[in-house]
Amino acid sequence: MTLELLHSPVSTCSQKVRMALFEKELPWTSRPVNLRIHEHLTPEYLALNPNGVVPTLLHDGEPIVDSSVINEYLEDVFPQRPLRPAEPKALARMRAWRAYIDEVPTPAIRVPSFQMFIRRGLPRGAAFDDHAARLPLRKHFYAKMRDGGFSEQDQLEAREKLRQSIDRMEAALADGRPWLCGDMFTLADISIWHMKSSTY
Ligand SMILES: N[C@@H](CCC(=O)N[C@@H](CS)C(=O)NCC(=O)O)C(=O)O
Structure with missing residues (x-):
């Protein structure tokens, strides 16, 4: 059995995904993809992950894409050291958290991250458009920050979504509950945790 993470x-x-691999104590091989020189947009990488984003997991050479899908896949295939509850209703609650995190705070955090950090490293003018046009998932997102960056409205919306996410987390963690789903550390905590240090 081989697990390679691009x-x-x-x-x-x-x-x-690295957190899930670590928590589950799974051996894996690191295959770094250099985003700065656009290794994620090469034909070889796009053949594995047509979305042109990292990560991609290769399990015995077979690609699995999308970090949330990969983490659920790891649970399906390697149930040891579980990161999700077994009881169906508790599992549904954990998945609802994960779906919410994927839909609301994960895209919202990109706005301030790109506005404050990523945009600086991007080319300007026509070179910016050429780069954006190569991105299978993010062309229109990039178009929104062309020139002066995201509009005031986009930034306000992102902040409101992040505030809502924090309020929901505060409520879930009230009364000393250690994790989003109570006593068990789950994929939902991994999903929200990864935003903490987000520059993406
Ligand atoms: N939904 C995807 C999103 C992956 C994603 O956005 N990856 C970013 C890095 S965190 C990326 O590859 N960005 C490349 C780019 O913006 O060109 C997942 O969770 O795997």
Whole structure:
């Protein structure tokens, strides 16, 4: 059995999968993808992950894409040291957290991250458009920060979504509960944790 992770050290989505691999004590091989020189947009990488983003897990050479899907896949295939509850209703609650995190705070955090950090490293003018046009998932997202960056409205919306996410977490963690789903550390905690250090 081989597990290879195509990933980037700075990528928080990659971090999510690295945390699950670590918690489950699974042996894996690191295959770094350099985002700065656009290794994630080469034909070889796109053949494995047509979304042109990291991470991609190769399990015995077979690609699995999307960090949330990868982490559930690891649970399906390697049930030891579980990171999700077994009881169906508790499992549904954990998945609802994960779906919410994927839909609300994960995209929202990209706005301030790109605005404050990533944008600086991007080319300007026509070279920016050329780069954006190569991105299978993020072309339109990039278009929103062309020139002066994201609009005030986009930034306000992102902040409101992040505030809502924090309020929900505060409520879930009230009364000394250690993790989002109570006593068990789960994939939901990994999903939200990866945003803490997000520069993406
Ligand atoms: N939903 C995907 C998103 C992956 C993603 O956005 N990866 C970022 C790094 S965290 C990336 O590869 N960005 C490349 C780019 O923006 O060009 C997942 O969770 O795997």
